[in-house]
Amino acid sequence: MDLRDTGESEEALLRRCSDVIKYSVKTGHPRFFNQLYAGMEPYSTVGSFITEAIKTSLYTYEVAPVFTLVEQAVLKKMIEVIGWEDGDGTFNPGGSMSNMYALNLARYRHSPDIKENGLFGVKRQVIFTSQDAHYSLSKGAAFLGIGTKNICTVPTDERGRMVPSALEELILKAISESAEPIMVNATAGTTVIGAFDPIDQIADVCEKYGLWLHVDACWGGAVLLSERHKHLVKGIDRTCFCTHQLLSTAFLVSIFLKMYKLAPVSAQHLLQRCHSARASYLFQQDKFYDVSFDCGDKSIQCSRKPDAFKIWLLWKALGTSQLEQRVDRALAMAQSVTPEYANVCFWYIPPSLRSLPDGPELWEKIHKVAPVIKERMMKKGNMMLGYQMYQDKANFFRMVIINPDVGTDDLHFVLEETHRLGKDL
């Protein structure tokens, strides 16, 4: 691995590349169920090769004319899919960044002066999100100077969905403590169990207290493409911001911003006003073209990759109709074994434990099963799924079904193989 003074021959480099590929995890394999990404979309991969080879940055139209228009086309289509009449957006390197954008936009909407003056001397601000929300909300609160303690976690029901009445109580509590509620984050597709917060009811609470609603739809947003499943995000058209990771084209996450009802600051160009620094050496105003095509100041990045092209090419290839079929197929596959979205969560209970009485002692034993099976699975190397705890629940497996190549034989294989790996425990 070490880097040296002299270079290596082409032959040696080819061997290194081949080793890198050999020892890397095959995330495109149909039995890779370990993360919220899986599969390989050939059109997206070709798209990424083209963007890597062209190597430009999406900040000014002059260096990225085609990719600027491509990003606009994807944003326009996705805003239409969300069901908004108008909107704005940008693509970010990952959902965590997009959730942080949401925090910053909500703060700017509430008190635009903070951009200049900072949070010093400002009343404590509070963000509400469910206890099952993605950890990027906490990371974002720390990074943005809001503080992790000011993320108020709202309880969830037995299916992992935020309880709107509990949200309302917590908002009232924050107000009674002289804190400023800034934003509610609803999750469409939680990380572990794939729950959808009831957006419509949360939007009612937000309207009542004048709070701004962001939906983290990084994981569950794909249902927007499906007539059959989009009821899961009913009410999303009432939200202000929304993050969205499309299908399995991982690491391409966009944030969308609804363009109306954003008082007290006008919604027009909110991303731009919130994030702009107007660098005169990059965003010259005396260029010969319409500089509103220079999208870089909407972002907190300077260089930004034209990732939207991967989605654009895939969408051109499949059309909305085939994208919908894929979502429906993956969810039908998952829902053949579980009622929740694409997260199939299960305990494997070895024969030796099956006759034990229910109680803390049994669950302590079950808790130790998944890590051992996972170790054996990794060393054998024919499938990969993750395990974790959830609230007070013992370690269980989470199998994420997202790759369009997954068949029922793969699901059966996972169950049988888990048994083979763990039956002696």
Add this chain to the structure above:
Amino acid sequence: MDLRDTGESEEALLRRCSDVIKYSVKTGHPRFFNQLYAGMEPYSTVGSFITEAIKTSLYTYEVAPVFTLVEQAVLKKMIEVIGWEDGDGTFNPGGSMSNMYALNLARYRHSPDIKENGLFGVKRQVIFTSQDAHYSLSKGAAFLGIGTKNICTVPTDERGRMVPSALEELILKAISESAEPIMVNATAGTTVIGAFDPIDQIADVCEKYGLWLHVDACWGGAVLLSERHKHLVKGIDRTCFCTHQLLSTAFLVSIFLKMYKLAPVSAQHLLQRCHSARASYLFQQDKFYDVSFDCGDKSIQCSRKPDAFKIWLLWKALGTSQLEQRVDRALAMAQSVTPEYANVCFWYIPPSLRSLPDGPELWEKIHKVAPVIKERMMKKGNMMLGYQMYQDKANFFRMVIINPDVGTDDLHFVLEETHRLGKDL
């Protein structure tokens, strides 16, 4: 551009890809001098194709075992190149993000409680940087809740370098106003004119006032590889943080953290402690391998691309010695026409203005020359360089020499073509 319900044929898609390439700017062409990136490193491009095809995320060792080790190898080598005995680091999507990391680490070093409690009720904090620093410091101050007004800009000398005595005066002024100085950012290679702040003298001031010194070496850090030019960053081994964009493998920027003298908080695992959120569903502590290889919680991202591989493969191919030759060659080329780093800045003065008396009227006319020439240049399409103002100076061209394929004939071409495009003005 519009996305539709039905997909397109392979033939139509190929035509689209070919059009996208045709109408995109050829940033790899030796006459692309427009940005701080240029050229195409075939080894890096191959590296990026491999990472795109493997499609994994650099957060846990279990899904990115090889790339985790690759990143460690690159970090280790670069820490050695900086001249530190020990250190830590991470790769980020761009220098702006890395500068924001520096702000957050400096703040955490100063008051670790802010991570939990936020900035509410905290004494106003101030960051010092030169007036020529990159705009990401301002963007970062806004995003991190510090506020753009609390970026204190230190004057530069006639060559664009921060004036250390002015820095000291501004620190004293901030203290007298009961503000808390948190960090000084020194720039190694400013964006417009390529100036190097005097790091050694700035480090003296920082030591005197107990301030922490970050070096934004995104643009100038390449000199670390050159025996001939590394005097430009003398003192960099005394800094705490450092960002670095290596050569022309654009969009790969790492931040480095020196591991000692970071009182009052211990430097050990500072990135980890500052950014971690300990998501139990991703960073399980009962995995069967050494979980200190899970690097994801050092980052504010969740999914993170294994970008270090592009540098690793290039370095393996060329070795440190050939990388050094490239830096020396690019700088020799640039310095054949300018004394400053790789930024060749010049005014083109059309014949009609050459006999006019010096004064505001002349400079107003010169100011309008570059935008017109740029428009003609873009429409003709045989070279590309940027223009901008700098402080009170009229628009001038900036030609960035970084592509190893640039020859003296290209430099002559630019001068002659500029004359052809602007001689009638």
